[in-house]
Amino acid sequence: MHRRSAAGRPPSRRLLRPLAVAAALVVSVAACTTTGPGTDSSASGDGPQRVTLQLQWSTQGQFAGYLAAVDQGFYAKRGLEVQIKEGGVDIVPQTVLAQGQADYAIAWVPKALASREQGAAITDVAQIFQRSGTYQVAFADKGITSAADLRGKRVGNWGFGNEFELFAGMTAAGLTPARDVTLVQQQFDMEALLSGEIDAAQAMSYNEYAQVLEARNPATGQLYTPADFSVINWNDTGTAMLQDAIWASTERLSDPGYEDTTTRFIAASIEGWAYCRDNVESCRDIVVKAGSTLGASHQLWQVNEVNKLIWPSPAAGAGTIVPAAWEQTVRVARTAVNADGQTVLTRDPDPEAFTNTYVERAIGLLKADGVDVVGAGYAPTTVTLNPGGS
Template sequence: MKKKIAVLLLSLLMIVSTLAGCGGSQQGGTPTAAPTAAPTAEPTKSAELKKVRLQLKWLPQSQFMGYYVAKDKGYFEAEGLDVEILPGGSDIIPEQNVYNGAADIGVTWVSSLITYQTQGYELVNVAQIFQKSGLLLTAKKSSGIASPADLKGKKVANWFGGNEYEVLALLEKYTLDKDKDLELVQQDYTMDQLIGDTVHAASAMTYNEFGLVLESGIKEEDLVVIDMNDEDVAMLEDCLFVNADWAAQNKDVLVGFLRASIKGWAEACKDPEAAGELVYNVDKSVSKDHQVYMAKEVAKLVTPDGFDASKIGQIDMAAVKQTADFLKLYNKDLTSTPVVDETTFNPAYWNEATK
């Protein structure tokens, strides 16, 4: 009898042990359902996005606000792009960086781009962001200058390095010899020479140096402003350009970049105050008020009065040819006659981005 009881107890223990191993308990154990395949890990965002490097012509400032807005608003990301905005500087040449592959897309002035094109650099303008020139000559009314003709006998400052061609065209228009009729002097990157009366007239970009003069306390009504656009000697400035081979191999990337950039510029020009504050937060090298001032003035160059904002970035070939004609007259660095056609100023990518 004792033996039967022992056998019975042993059987019961075996049954309990078997049930415990079947995972019926909610604590531990494996599910009784058939196993499913482990989900595939989604690729990281950086793996999904195509890296693009944009080389600016100068330091971060509202001159380039459209690209910063496009990045901040996610317009580049929506096009599948991870855009790195590379700051420029006095020792950085966008044309060389783009041509050598250190950057994919660059910002430069058309006069500078044409100069490199004539030297054999296969670079192509794919969008013209500034539709007007931002260059002025400004003087105090107390200098006796009331019009360009009054520059005769005066000391006139410019930065040179490619920035002087519009001034030279202006002088020729008024039959002023740059070597005999006035003194052209090297201008620094402040407006101290004009403010301190060591020059009679100084060069100024509408969106930067002219604002510095006003911020110094000089009133606008006490200044004379000579606008290159009004004098019909304007040359085109900020454009987007690429290496021709890179563009051919990366058409979709370039079109997406242009589409996102145009959206960024449209947003920036619609609300330049917000755009200026955004750029200020990127690089606080100047005051927020000055960045906002710059943004408002840059918007006037990108979308001038009467300009259709849906055409931001459109290439005006007549304006390009005027720029090339002035270069041919004054730029000694040109190694050949500028070629102005769709091989050097190609609207196809912009057309695709805006259709």
């Protein structure tokens, strides 16, 4: 997805992000011989424009909207032939974009801003996830219902830039993380929590949290239920950071052809997410068909939970970058200190770090076509998880 495993540490059995995928998967509207990114960003000839999108991780429900836009022909409708490239353990999507190896990339805002601070000329052009999906999960009997309750506990975190919401939350609760808790390097699964090695584990709402609900409670022989756990949601503490966004090349946005392509790409992508909002099971099937290695019930959970991070969208429409959420992300990125004493950012990003120009144009196109870009009446579905997510 968006994380990298610890160097030299073998992946565990429950790691749901295959490390050997690299860029193995390529999904396109039609089979063809492709040219390099950036060569087809303006209309030319009679065929569709070829565009490359770099994902953060392997095929899963986190990216269902883009896969649906391919499957349902939304990109084709906008005159685009989109090639979707999987991420992997050694792939940093914003770097791939900055180096000209993709036309667009999906990346978390703080990580992309850190790359921008280091010289990557990239711009957030559509903020797809409006809310953070990061949790800290504990067994209910541990009595951990807030960041303050982590005092004296063994607290797992992934590191690699995924820990800053947790550290900001603990700091806001009056804890000094390096002194008041025992920090444990957590693998990308929930086994350490389930075995009792740690008291609270980092989890994504759409992935690792489902893992504990797919596991059997040895005391009952049945699957665990949400009542068996407590969850700290960083959206509730004021330390959440913006996550999945569509990033474009800052320099190429001065080219009218790339600007037009960006508008149409965003419009089709948002229409894909609107389709997944209204057709959860269909999008589960699209993800499975695209080559996901995860189980069907786990993928249905993912699509449903990711929808909660997108819908309802701001009144201006899906993908809109809300200044208050952006400013909170920057504040946490500049002030939250991890166990190494590091912050994500050392200075405020420049004004070109984000723009609503293209998403506003895209929303105009979608409204003209009668697409619901807000989802004010959105309600999540109920998902029944199977053992192991099958």
